[in-house]
Amino acid sequence: MTKITEKIKAVEGKFVSFEFFPPKTDAGFKNLLARLNRMKELNPLFITVTWGAGGSTNEKSLELASICQKNLGITTVLHLTCTNTNKEIIDNALRLAKKFGIRNILALRGDPPRSEEYWTPNCDFQSSIDLIKYIRGEYDDYFCIGVAGYPEGHVDGSDTSNQNPKNDIPFLVEKIKAGGDFIITQLFYDVDKFLYYNDLLQQQPELKDVLLIPGLMPINTFNTFHKVSKLSHASIPDSIMAKMETFKSNDDDVKAYGIEVLNNIINVIHEKAPNVKGIHFYTINLERVVASIIESSPILSNQPVFESDNEDVEVESHQFTRRKSSVEGSERPIVSNSPKALIDISKGKGLLGKDANWDDFPNGRFGDSNSPAYGEIDGYGPSLKLDSPEKAIEFWGEPNSTLELAQVFINYLSDRIPQLPWVDTPLSIETTIIQEQLFELNLRGWFSTASQPATNACPSNDNVFGWGPSNGIVYQKAFIELFVPKKDWDNKIKPSLKYEFDNKIMTYFIGDKNGYIGSNLDENHSKTAVTWGVFPSKEVLQPTLIDLDSFKAWNEEAFLLWLEWARCYKKASKSYTFLNFIYDNYYLVSLIHHDFTQEEAMWESLLNVE
Incomplete structure (x- = not known):
């Protein structure tokens, strides 16, 4: 010592x-x-x-x-x-x-x-x-x-x-x-x-x-x-x-x-x-x-x-x-x-x-939830990644209605503001492909925090979808992550997409502030690569994964970020009260459409929900 x-x-x-x-x-x-x-x-x-x-x-x-x-x-x-x-x-x-x-x-x-x-x-x-x-x-x-x-x-x-x-x-x-x-x-x-x-x-x-x-x-x-x-x-x-x-x-x-x-x-x-x-x-x-x-x-x-x-x-x-505090017999x-x-x-x-x-x-x-490096880069817990409440108000205003909140998300999707509480990176150029669909979903009060369109066998040097070494082929499934009212999920989305959910054409995870987690996937078979690439002289690379463990970890943090945002305003103010209402009454939903050959299928299904 x-x-x-x-x-x-x-x-x-x-x-x-x-x-x-x-x-x-x-x-x-x-x-x-x-x-x-x-x-x-x-x-x-x-x-x-x-x-x-x-x-x-x-x-x-x-x-x-x-x-x-x-x-x-x-x-x-x-x-x-x-x-x-x-x-x-x-x-x-x-x-x-x-x-x-x-x-x-x-x-x-x-x-x-x-x-x-x-x-x-x-x-x-x-x-x-x-x-x-x-x-x-x-x-x-x-x-x-x-x-x-x-x-x-x-x-x-x-x-x-x-x-x-x-x-x-x-x-x-x-x-x-x-x-x-x-x-x-x-x-x-x-x-x-x-x-x-x-x-x-x-x-x-x-x-x-x-x-x-x-x-x-x-x-x-x-x-x-x-x-x-x-x-x-x-x-x-x-x-x-x-x-x-x-x-x-x-x-x-x-x-x-x-x-x-x-x-x-x-x-x-x-x-x-x-x-x-x-x-x-x-x-x-x-x-x-x-x-x-x-x-x-x-x-x-x-x-x-x-x-x-x-x-x-x-x-x-x-x-x-939570676990034994010991290093039990290294395998190698x-x-x-x-x-x-x-x-x-x-x-x-x-x-x-x-x-x-x-x-x-x-x-x-x-990334892979099994990785010690999974999650945020600093490991310091939920944070708005902003320096002051004043900066939060500058970016996100003082929303106190569903429409005003939707406009905050649309402003991010339109590149008018640089970040949201749940994402602090610039928009990917591929988001422009599904921008109009995302606008409509947010205007319904279904607030999107992450998404990507599908693509099938795209060259790795493509200006929109490309990544990784040259001479490769990349693929991705459409997915979206949304905060939706619990009543909309229970009474509209889940009944409307019953066929897709029952047949695993679409899979989902849902969670709430209390740690409730639901899915149409078996717990032992929940890992899905939504982006992967095939490159010369390499194993298949899968940089983007969604699974039950990663969703559980993110669900807790994602709801805490509503509270972090609310604390930028005075207690009992309209914005504070409204953001706490969202925290109490919404689900976080992660949806994946598994037919990546049908590039519009995810968005058509969601927008047809009545």
């Missing part, structure tokens, strides 16, 4: 460390344990485990952290966010962390509530400084405490005009004076801005000797790369973005170039920032690209070997009941600290590597 500052002081050469988040599904959690066993062979000095906003993932985070520390013997850093979090949650987390032998905490502020009326009761923390002081007051120096650094400046709210790392220095000094021991930075892609930030810290007497660990996020897909940079306010050099745009629909090329980009950043840091002793990777629970970066880096590939941090710690039975032997293991994982070959790339092409909530 070692403090990471002590481990780092003893390091010769560069170390690596990894961040993980608790997976959304039980299958994803189980598969993450196998992945952690493999990634342990990449020899991280430590790992960090994220903590959801307001403590929303606290049980899963503590469970994952305890397994990593106790069972896997990996030095583990538990994230803690404190604003809008009950003091009891923080006390419980610190108590259990000590019980599990965790001696390292990353103390973060987290997102503040939208206004005073939404503050969580018994919340004594306004900032990470308050949390650091509290930990020191309760536990003295038992915990080694890390803090966040922002190479491009912290952004609070939607105003980026004052984003400047110089403005953050006084607050960073206060965090260190309060008891912070090391700094992990927000992710960045512009290495010059990190070097400038490092120089700023070196000029401050209180900061120049503090361990600074740069945080980098590997590039797995263009969409993830673009979304991450937007959410973190990380600038992308024009040269990188221009090159990435030329092959953004080919995930293989994106990955290969992303490895090159990150290795260039690592090389520059090594050359120009000798005080930096390691690199922290935001893995988003994926392994192959991380392994490829390490394996191809002359700086990282010859890391020192670190001993296990698995001292005997007496851990009593605790409250986690692990060859400790083998250079070949690193190569196998990075190449997707050999004993370890063949399991390293099955979810190599994540697709957010439409």
